[in-house]
Amino acid sequence: MMNQQDIIDKLVSFTKENLIFDNDVILPLDRSLVLDGYIDSYALVELIVFIEKQWNVSININDVTSDNFGSLIKISQYIIKLL
């Protein structure tokens, strides 16, 4: 079973390399990447697709809320629930 830190590391790595294109950026774990301007709304959809492929899970559109996607920590907690 993957632990939360492993999930966060993978999310951070994907976000830096594929959505922000800057490996040196320091991402906040407890704040919204969209609201803080690190990624745009389109990139969030790309992140959702990545999560589904990476962890072989299916994300219901009703779950795409700020409660589940409002920060990297919240996303990691949501993924753990799906696994």
Next chain:
Amino acid sequence: MEHGSLTILPNQFDSDFFNIKIGKIEINDEIIGLSGKDISRAVTEGNYAMVSISSTYPIQIEGALPVGELIELEGDFNAAKENLSRFTIRSIIKPIRNEDWDEVSKLLRFASETRFSLDKTFSSKDVLNHKIKMLKHYASFYPELSLGAFIDGELCGLLFCTNSNNKFHFYEVVVNPNKGMSILTVDLFQFALKQSISSGVSLSTLNTKVYRHNPVSLSFFHRIGLRDKQSTFFYHFWQTL
């Protein structure tokens, strides 16, 4: 009407929708140097309630109310379609029906600001009614491209498009930010492009207009490959000013 070098043309479209006499001035070298008083006199003599001035560059005329910069964007139809086809459509997308308009009206509270909503001389009720009339106008011509995104039967997003002369134009997109976040936007655009292909119309260009003060939409269109083409700066000039 002519006033010296100043020509005001009636804007029948907006006049009908707002039920006041609205005119428009397309800026040219001849009106540079005119004062606010010149324009005010022409507006009054023409019995216009409001006249909008549009210009491809920022202007400064005393008394003119700047209400926004509208950016026209264009891109390749097939490139955008390919870009969006990477995603799975997760909501139910279907044409807006007559019985959906009350829900459309409610959803429009999430619409981004326009030059009309930013001009506080218009009431918010008039701006909403204007928007609904505009959308119904487009829906009457392009019912199959007037789309709603539904989650569990609830209308959570809408997109209105038109197509003509090989150009596919995105007119209005609004999504409920509390439902599905940006997924609905991607769903709607992807469906609309597929829909236009299945209708058999040959399309090569995507086109839209977005206000500068709407970075979320600008970013989205840049992401699917559209590029800024030109800007239009709008100013409103009321008879009462």
